[in-house]
Amino acid sequence: MKRPAAAVLLLAASLTACAGDGEEPPSLTAPAVFYLRPQGDKAGVRDKMPYELKAEDGDEPGVRMLAADVPKGARDTVVIRKYGGCKGSSAHVTCEVDGDYSNWADAPRAKVVAAEGAKVGDSAVVTYTYITKDGEKLTARTRFVVGEPVVEALAPEYEKDGPRPGAELTDSVVVRNTGEVPVRGLGLELSASNGGFAEKYSNCRYPGFSRGYRAVCEFPGLTIGPGQTVTFRPAIRLRTKKSDMYVSYGKDVWALDMGPGHYDTYPKGGDFGDGPKLEVTKASGATRGAFVEGGGSTYVVLDSYADYEVSDVLLTGEPGDERTFEIKVRNHGPADADAAADVVFSPPFGMTVVKQPMEEYDDGVYQEYCESNGYAYTCAVGDLKPGGSRSFEFTVTLGDPGEGFLSLEDAAGTSPWDVGRRDPDPDNDEAVIRVEGEG
Known part of the structure; x- marks a missing residue:
């Protein structure tokens, strides 16, 4: 509201x-x-x-x-x-x-x-x-x-090949007024993911619930005339962590006497930072990116990868025997690639799946978790942290001895910055599920 x-x-x-x-x-x-x-x-x-x-x-x-x-x-x-x-x-x-x-x-x-x-x-x-x-x-x-003031912020460009994890990112806050009348008082919200801010401005509030990942700054005495551009200094400094693969940050701006908009809000309260004061200077030099009304955000894809592995499965028994087993997926890191992979289970010939993983989608109501095309089963691995693993339990009746296949595939990305796992070892993205007779 x-x-x-x-x-x-x-x-x-x-x-x-x-x-x-x-x-x-x-x-x-x-x-x-x-x-x-x-x-x-x-x-x-x-x-x-x-x-x-x-x-x-x-x-x-x-x-x-x-x-x-x-x-x-x-x-x-x-x-x-x-x-x-x-x-x-x-x-x-x-x-x-x-x-x-x-x-x-x-x-x-x-x-x-x-x-x-x-x-x-x-x-x-x-x-x-x-x-x-x-x-x-x-x-x-x-x-x-x-007439109206129209406040725009320079949205940083999307970077697909950023620095190594653990490096520090910097970016300036550049604001302009493309409206017909002056901006009289400016509101600014900064947001950062993962590592948060490397320093906190002394004239900005950092709401406690945001864990230091959001800052709200107000400049009631600032006037920005029509067509005028201003830059704030010092630049934003953002931390990255060793496990980061994606880092996002953004800047939202509004005229104080108009508010941030009808369907937007910003956090109240919070302590002021202990770093330098964020101050206005005149804009100078070329700027990268595009100005966006009200501000904008972007992603940086760091120079990292996530090494996923799926393990072999061995089952012994005679045709018609029932067996329960787990398909295990591990992330050897070093990066957290978010929900980047699906595991695909293609059973050996003659094997019949009688029970598969379920998920609760309503209170006490369950549905099958994995998608099936009548033969293969595709299960979303979800967000898997470095060093973590996830297992998918199936119950089957065996057929004759033979082999099926397990493979990891990149999940369908929905955003331009989604680059998958960048897995450096594709060999361990494939495994076999083998059925052997007991004799």
């Missing part, structure tokens, strides 16, 4: 004092600033937090009144459109509402839009008045600005 922009709430002191014990006093909240597209312009910020006006006056039945007013000197900048039974003009609208009002959920609305001919950068303060069931007047004001 998105947090709205900062709200202006003006309440009379006497109203708060009159509230009963345990009863919340009436309230009216609205954003302090809201940006409008020029009349007829459908462009602008994606995933924008909609304007939110809320009034609270208990749950007792009865009509409350809500009014919206545009001052005389601003009527060529913004106008009001009325919906849901509201009445009035383009400069003054009244609506009958209830004690739990939200313009997101309720039909009566006084929607402010840019007036025809309003220029980018023009602004107007609209006053909202809410009259409670007891006749008290609450007011809230929003400055509506024509």
Whole structure:
């Protein structure tokens, strides 16, 4: 759930004092600033937090009144459109509402839009008045600005051939404003996988639940003009671990008075870092990568591999005998390649599978784990850590003596950075399942 922009709430002191014990006093909240597209312009910020006006006056039945007013000197900048039974003009609208009002959920609305001919950068303060069931007047004001700041961050390029595991990665934070009006205050979230940050900025918060892998930084005094680009220093420093094969990191940016978007959020709380201060400098030199609205993330594939092995299986018995055995897969490392492999079991001629691995997909409800084409069985190995192993148990009835096959195959990748295991020893990716008579 998105947090709205900062709200202006003006309440009379006497109203708060009159509230009963345990009863919340009436309230009216609205954003302090809201940006409008020029009349007829459908462009602008994606995933924008909609304007939110809320009034609270208990749950007792009865009509409350809500009014919206545009001052005389601003009527060529913004106008009001009325919906849901509201009445009035383009400069003054009244609506009958209830004690739990939200313009997101309720039909009566006084929607402010840019007036025809309003220029980018023009602004107007609209006053909202809410009259409670007891006749008290609450007011809230929003400055509506024509035009929007559009914040973009330089997303790092995907790297398929990165450094060796254990090396340190560095990257700069570069931000630009491609909107029509200045960014006044910037929010920044940094994220890192696996090894996390090598140093933590003293003016950024590191929420405890994220284990130091996320940082939130706010720059309320920063202004970025339309077309302006800024760079933050010092550069981000990211750790990698010896077991890493993939490392991801990202940067999300937003204008503080707009919030990070309608369907996004960022963590609250956390301690400040003990490293250098993250500060703004002028952008200089060439930049690699593409600017992405709101920021972006990338993967680095490190110069490593994962040596997987599947073991031979020997079964003894006569045709018709039932045997239970395990197919064992090991990761000899050194890397964690995520869910990179499937094991394929092709039974010897005459062998019949009577029981195979199962998985619980609902409470107490199971299904077959491996996929079968009527002969071979393909089982996803899943995430296998270096030094770890996984076994798949089958029960079969034997046929005549003979051999079947076990093989490891790269799982189907779904991302451009998925390079599989880069297994350096393909010979131990294949094994046999042999059936011998007891004599």
